[in-house]
Amino acid sequence: MEGTRYLDSEFRFNSGRLSLDLAATVRRRASTPIDVLGNPNACGRWLKAAGLFSDVPELSAENEEALIRLREAIWKLVTGAMETRYPEDATAVVNAAARFPLGTPQLQSRSGTVSVVSDDPFATAMSTIARDAIELVSGSLRLRLKTCDQPDCRMLFVDTSPSGQRRWCSMQRCGSRAKGHAFRQRHELSVRA
């Protein structure tokens, strides 16, 4: 049970998009970066947690490097796209991953569940993530891309709130910290006044 709890909180899936969830596996990029995919077998665990594999896949070192390379390219591409720039090197990495065909959905007549069949499940997973990034930076949601307001966090997310006023990656993590800080500042000011 301990292990299950650890896995539940290991990764974040609250950016609003699969490709940004991958980028978010480097936490606190703006201050003291923590690479949560640097832990043993974390790349495989992330792919399962992201719903791209039904079981944790055995990845080669080459696979893991490719996933990290794609992650860094997505981060660069998305931060560029927020300023209507599409860096050539990052675009090339994402395009290359997107070239592999997606899996074929197969309905199971007994259970009604769907399994996805692919000759190369890892390449299919990479392609799924890359296509998500391409759609994101080329569609209307590009204008809803944001970085968390908390200076040491800066996590990328899509603001799908109706008002478009979302400021933080998560209210619990960064929003409450920011509000606490603002309260302390106000309090200090009123003490000084």
Ligand SMILES: [Zn+2]
């Ligand atoms: Zn944040």
